[in-house]
Amino acid sequence: MSETEFEGIVESPWSGGxxxxxxxxxxxxxxxxxxxxSLTFSALIVSYAWLRLANxxxxxxxxxxxxxxxxxxxxxxxxxxxxxxxxxxxxxxxxEIKKAVRYLLATMVCGLAFVLIHATEWVTLFDExxxxxxxxxxxxxxxxxxxxxxxxxxxxxxxxxxxxxxIAWGYSKGKWNAxxxxxxxxxxxxxxxxxxxxxPMVYLMSxxxx
Amino acid sequence: MSAHAHAIAAEDHDHPxxxxxLFSWVWLWLLLLTAVEVFLAYERLAPVLMLTILxxxxxxxxxxxxxxxxxxxFERLGLFLILIPAMVFCICMMLIWFFPDSVRLMHMHxx
Numbered sequence: 001m002s003e004t005e006f007e008g009i010v011e012s013p014w015s016g017g018x019x020x021x022x023x024x025x026x027x028x029x030x031x032x033x034x035x036x037x038s039l040t041f042s043a044l045i046v047s048y049a050w051l052r053l054a055n056x057x058x059x060x061x062x063x064x065x066x067x068x069x070x071x072x073x074x075x076x077x078x079x080x081x082x083x084x085x086x087x088x089x090x091x092x093x094x095x096e097i098k099k100a101v102r103y104l105l106a107t108m109v110c111g112l113a114f115v116l117i118h119a120t121e122w123v124t125l126f127d128e129x130x131x132x133x134x135x136x137x138x139x140x141x142x143x144x145x146x147x148x149x150x151x152x153x154x155x156x157x158x159x160x161x162x163x164x165x166x167i168a169w170g171y172s173k174g175k176w177n178a179x180x181x182x183x184x185x186x187x188x189x190x191x192x193x194x195x196x197x198x199x200p201m202v203y204l205m206s207x208x209x210x
Numbered sequence: 211m212s213a214h215a216h217a218i219a220a221e222d223h224d225h226p227x228x229x230x231x232l233f234s235w236v237w238l239w240l241l242l243l244t245a246v247e248v249f250l251a252y253e254r255l256a257p258v259l260m261l262t263i264l265x266x267x268x269x270x271x272x273x274x275x276x277x278x279x280x281x282x283x284f285e286r287l288g289l290f291l292i293l294i295p296a297m298v299f300c301i302c303m304m305l306i307w308f309f310p311d312s313v314r315l316m317h318m319h320x321x
Contacts (some may be wrong), residue, residue, distance in 0.1 A: 021289040054315035200264040204251035
């Protein structure tokens with residue numbers, strides 16, 4: 001944490017103490033955003049789970065190839081991107097700028113690969129006649145929940161790649177410090193965490209049992 | 211800058227942040243739990259049991275991500291206390307209102 005973060009703190013009996021959580025404001029702000037975003041995803045996931053259980057005729061269209069193989073690969077890629085992210089943050093805190101930027105770029109490549117593979121998954125479903133409003137299996141909500149959940153997550157990954165790109169650029173230029181890298185890492189790990197719920201609940205709960 | 215702020219800054223730099231070895235172990239555990247989930251998908255379990263096991267494993271995975279990758283294990287307890295319990299409470303409230311109903315509907319439809 002840079003020392004300048006604490007300049008300007010005025011001591012008063014009503015100030016609540018100096019930095020009671022020992023984190024800078026950016027990090028606390030990102031954590032609060034993550035809590036609120038996790039409630040957004042929770043609401044979507046819980047309502048999906050409600051629909052999934054309440055409809056015994058819920059479609060189970062996902063075959064090993066392509067859906068389960070691809071989504072498992074996407075999970076591997078996203079988990080690996082979290083590893084490169086955390087190593088990037090560690091490098092940034094040690095002041096190893098080149099190494100940190102390389103790790104950030106690796107994380108972005110993983111994120112892009114995730115989005116591209118996911119896009120091919122979507123195209124496969126479109127070809128089978130699945131849209132957000134209808135599908136061949138006569139449970140329209142299947143498409144609505146599938147595209148709603150995975151779409152919102154994909155949007156988060158896309159924004160994350162752009163965010164990491166901006167941070168990598170600014171950090172390599174010396175505009176920003178390791179704290180910015182760490183805070184962008186929090187966002188990235190959260191996006192990874194959300195997929196840890198979407199993958200089993202959307203894909204693995206609808207595996208074709210054949 | 212006050213002495214207190216200096217103490218906080220020093221504390222921030224001194225506390226353990228985890229090594230590449232630790233992070234790699236966490237990553238391996240996350241992969242292992244994912245493999246268990248994919249394996250379970252092909253065991254024909256009842257939907258409620260299946261959902262319970264999958265969400266249980268996902269909760270373990272997210273706890274690993276939050277604790278190690280998101281560093282919360284190494285932060286002050288106060289940060290954990292303002293963030294996590296209220297969030298968990300809100301999610302539990304969603305579950306309490308939704309689940310009894312979905313299970314009731316499931317049994318109603320299958321009869």
